Amino acid sequence: MSACATPPTDGLPSCAAVEAITADETYANGIATLADALSLVMFPVAAWAGGALIGRELENGTARLAWTQSVSPLRWLAAKLAVPALLLTAGTGGLVLLNDWARGDGNPNLVGDWYDPDAFVSTGPVAVGYALAGLALGALAGLVWRRALHAAGAALAASLLLHSVLERYRESLWPAVTRTEAGTLELPRSAFQVTWADPTRHGVRLSRATFHPESHFWPLQYVETGLLLAVAGTATAAAFVLLARPWGTLRGVRPALRGHSGRAASRAPSTACGQPPRPLTRPCGRPRAAPRYPARHVSVTIDSDELAKLGQ
Template sequence: MIWFAWRQQRFQFVAATGLLTVYTALAFAARVDVEFATITQLFAGYLTVAVCMFWGAPLIARDFETGTHRLAWTQSVPRGRWLAGKLGVAAAGTLAAAGLLTALVTWVLPAGASDPGSWYHYESHGVVPLARVLFALTLGAALGALTRHTHIAMAVSVPLTGFVQLGGARSLREQVDLDYWALQCAEAGVYLAVAVALTAVTYLVVRRRS
């Protein structure tokens, strides 16, 4: 299943590599000219939307559309193992991309180089970017399983991800009086809890699929 999931997700891995190449160029530019530093941090937030729309949404929906899920389920592969293989490979890829991106941004703006309380610094440093991409991946997968249509899942994923990232998380963050790392851990914990819940929803939908 790992090899099969990798074969299916090669395009996403290549696209993530290309995106990281662009971020690397921005990071080097920011080291030369500080004007690029804020741009680099702002672009870091787009990874969440890209993961949900282009990696999570097609993950399950595309198999339902093309009927390839039937091939896997009739080859002595339990549905849980099928889902675990696909989500596991995708999670490894998205976490690697988010980790490299966070490391790049941290290298551009080390501790003390900018205000940790600013939203663009907060959302591009620490553990929040890692937990957020897992949430985005599982949200896209759940939407794909529920709609069973790749394009519909991709279209719905954009406003939902934007609302959670820009509206819900940021507004709640402003109402909580915690220091930087305590707030990072709390928000990351919420993202991970929601990601587990979304994974459970996806599994239940897959189990009920005839």
């Protein structure tokens, strides 16, 4: 806290004013930190899902070991995604509600305007959509790359691309309002300005603005959340389809070699002569030796009466 005096003297501010400014700064920093965490939650979730959740399991062979047990690959993937999805939905949704409660109807100078990127994401269901999309993209990257580091990097890159595209075109997700007035046009601070022009018509200077009023907050939230859930659903479905296909790279079986004609090569074992071995011959046509069994001596005792009967 800076120097102050009560009452203010010799150019020193009032201690009450200094305490109020310090409290405002602390409040604003806390809101900003929470908003940043919610708006960026997609990136660590995607990297974790691609690297640790799926990629490392396939790289270490733990997944294949589980598939040899009573767990099928599809059920294994469903179990891997279900619990994190529920935890992310509950945790992110709880933080969004906490952020909304903390912001209240606060001063935009402290909590930011509703259309600021971090404030927009952290105050609605969009935050949950980003978390689930990151989880789905990470799982898909893990199944495609099957290496922890590569999958984490690919999932992070895909999440960054998705986040950047939606943030860039967010203003186009819902029809904006256009207002034209002669002279100077003043928009309220709560307006999300899209375009601004100052045309001249018949010698009269006009002001034309395209913007989103604050009432467009929820339509924009719903549309962006729907797009994120669509991406999450598509990535999840692709992951299940990829795992369900009988690919040798995923099942631990070497895939069949393909020739120039595109047909699968024969899996029959070949010999040095280029011919498949026969059941009764060795490779290259050499006859297989007959199996040898050890001789067994059996002693039989026959009395004279029986011997006489046999002689008759």
